[in-house]
Each structure stands twice: as structure tokens, then as C-alpha cells.
Amino acid sequence: MLIKTIQQLIGNTPLIHLQIKVPKHSHIYAKLEMFNPGGSIKDRLGQYMIQDGIDKGKINATTTIIEPTAGNTGIGVALATQEHHLPTILVVPEKFSYEKQTLMKALGAKLINTPSEDGIKGAIKKAREIAAETPNSYVPMQFENPANPAAYYHTLAPELIQDLDQPIDAFVAGAGSGGTFAGIAKYLKEQNSNTQSIVVEPEGSILNGGPEHPHKTEGIGVEFIPPFFKNVQIDQTLTISDADAFKYVRQMAAQQGLFIGSSSGAALAASLKVAEQLPENSTIVTVFPDSSERYMSENIYQKP
Numbered sequence: 001m002l003i004k005t006i007q008q009l010i011g012n013t014p015l016i017h018l019q020i021k022v023p024k025h026s027h028i029y030a031k032l033e034m035f036n037p038g039g040s041i042k043d044r045l046g047q048y049m050i051q052d053g054i055d056k057g058k059i060n061a062t063t064t065i066i067e068p069t070a071g072n073t074g075i076g077v078a079l080a081t082q083e084h085h086l087p088t089i090l091v092v093p094e095k096f097s098y099e100k101q102t103l104m105k106a107l108g109a110k111l112i113n114t115p116s117e118d119g120i121k122g123a124i125k126k127a128r129e130i131a132a133e134t135p136n137s138y139v140p141m142q143f144e145n146p147a148n149p150a151a152y153y154h155t156l157a158p159e160l161i162q163d164l165d166q167p168i169d170a171f172v173a174g175a176g177s178g179g180t181f182a183g184i185a186k187y188l189k190e191q192n193s194n195t196q197s198i199v200v201e202p203e204g205s206i207l208n209g210g211p212e213h214p215h216k217t218e219g220i221g222v223e224f225i226p227p228f229f230k231n232v233q234i235d236q237t238l239t240i241s242d243a244d245a246f247k248y249v250r251q252m253a254a255q256q257g258l259f260i261g262s263s264s265g266a267a268l269a270a271s272l273k274v275a276e277q278l279p280e281n282s283t284i285v286t287v288f289p290d291s292s293e294r295y296m297s298e299n300i301y302q303k304p
């Protein structure tokens with residue numbers, strides 16, 4: 001395969017039919033998003049939001065791009081802005097992994113850290129402040145931008161339909177900004193109204209009404225209801241403990257040769273619960289957003 005830019009490799013990731021024991025002889029298929037060049041599902045988002053800003057005339061040749069992020073979106077945005085030679089400032093709460101922060105800087109982005117205890121809301125506020133002081137700046141703002149769910153609606157979701165020749169009984173995905181879940185769930189429901197959509201959060205996230213508290217599962221969990229959830233049917237919300245998420249991180253490496261991050265572990269834990277609820281021989285599709293290699297400094301294989 002001959003390519004000219006690494007960005008050409010974004011999308012069209014493999015879908016793996018997991019060879020594990022699933023309740024009721026059901027089948028779990030996982031989209032391996034760590035095979036994007038920046039190492040996560042968020043490469044799709046970075047590329048899509050920056051192109052959308054250019055197409056809408058919000059970004060010109062000298063615009064400074066500013067984005068609050070937990071890390072993977074920052075890498076995706078930095079990959080996209082590097083291709084367009086756009087200066088980039090990423091605002092990241094301190095707590096997010098050393099690897100992600102190092103990669104954002106390596107791509108040429110300037111990093112601003114906000115205190116961990118202020119959460120993603122603190123990073124959003126800071127990004128807005130920097131934008132107000134920076135002439136000709138643009139904040140894609142993944143937490144509100146309709147281009148976020150649209151990125152998955154137009155790319156990942158059709159790939160699932162292309163790769164599977166049987167109906168999908170359930171779609172299971174974690175939510176951080178909620179874009180992945182909302183975009184894919186909407187597309188799949190349009191294709192087949194019988195497909196159930198199940199959103200996954202870690203304990204400490206607020207979707208199921210539980211109290212907000214810190215968690216070790218990284219990349220998912222919300223501090224506010226994602227606005228994208230207004231436009232999509234949610235059949236169930238499953239809350240997964242850190243212990244369960246990390247158990248499946250270890251199991252996937254040990255049994256399947258798969259290096260998955262903790263949000264993928266949570267997605268698998270939830271998919272197995274869904275298999276228990278559905279009839280025999282169901283087809284469950286989920287998304288593995290990134291790789292464990294992004295969390296080596298956090299001893300991901302020893303946690304929690």
C-alpha cells in the first residue's frame with residue numbers, strides 16, 4: 001500500500017469477531033480503533049471537525065485552533081491541523097495520561113494543563129478564555145459541535161454495516177463527549193429499528209444518576225448529559241466498575257493478543273452483560289476506542 005500522508009490511513013479499521021466465551025452463544029464484534037494512525041477513534045473526529053471548520057469558512061490559513069480534550073481528541077485534532085499547518089493549542093486536565101500529552105506535543109501542538117479536580121469543565125472554561133484572547137482563533141468544541149456525532153455517523157457506522165452481513169441486535173459504546181455513541185446509534189437505528197443502543201459509563205459518571213466521583217477508566221464518563229443524546233434513542237445505560245473494565249483489559253491481552261485501553265474493557269464488560277439479556281445467538285457490536293500502550297505509565301496491566 002503506497003500512501004502520501006499518514007492521515008490517509010484514518011478510518012476503515014478492522015472489525016474483530018471476538019473468539020471468547022459469550023453468554024447464550026452470542027457473538028461480540030469490536031471495532032479496533034487503535035489502528036487509526038494517531039492510535040484512537042478520535043483521529044476520525046479531529047479530521048472531520050477541522051475539515052468542517054474549513055468548509056464552513058470558520059478556519060482560514062492562519063487560524064489558531066484551540067480545543068479542550070482528555071487527550072485522544074487532542075491527538076486527532078493535532079494530526080489534522082498539522083496537515084493544514086494550523087497553530088494548535090490543546091487544553092488538557094493534568095490527570096490524563098503522560099503518553100497522550102507527550103504525543104500531542106510531539107505533533108506540534110502547544111499544551112495547556114488545567115487542574116485535575118476541575119475536570120473537563122475546567123478545560124472547557126480555560127479553552128474559551130484563551131480563545132477570547134486569541135485573534136482569528138477557532139474552538140471546534142467537541143462537546144457541542146454537531147460535527148462530532150456526524151463524524152461517526154458518516155464514517156464508522158457505515159463501515160459496520162459493510163463489514164457485517166447479519167442484522168445487529170445491539171450496539172454498545174462508552175460515552176465521554178457522547179459523539180461516538182450518538183452518531184453510530186442514530187445510523188444503526190435508521191438501518192434497523194430493532195437494533196438496541198446501549199451506552200456505557202464508568203462508576204462515578206452521572207448518566208445513571210449515581211454520584212459523581214473520580215474513576216480510573218479513562219476516556220469515558222460524563223460530568224453533564226451530552227447534548228447529542230437529545231437526538232438519539234438510548235435503550236439502556238450500563239455502569240461498569242473500574243475493576244471490571246481493567247479485568248477485561250488484562251483478559252484481552254492474555255487471551256486474544258489484543259492491547260485495549262480501559263474504555264474498551266468497559267465496553268466489553270457491558271457487551272457481555274447485554275449478551276445475558278438478549279436471546280440466544282445474538283449479534284452485539286461494540287467499539288474499542290484505543291490501546292493499552294497509551295496507558296503504560298499508569299500501569300494499566302496492574303490496575304486497579
Ligand code: PMP
Nearest residue numbers: 175176177178179180219263289
Ligand atoms: N474511549 C476513549 C479512550 C476516549 O478517549 C474517548 C473520548 N474521550 C471515548 C472512549 C469516548 O468517546 P466520545 O467522546 O465520542 O463519547
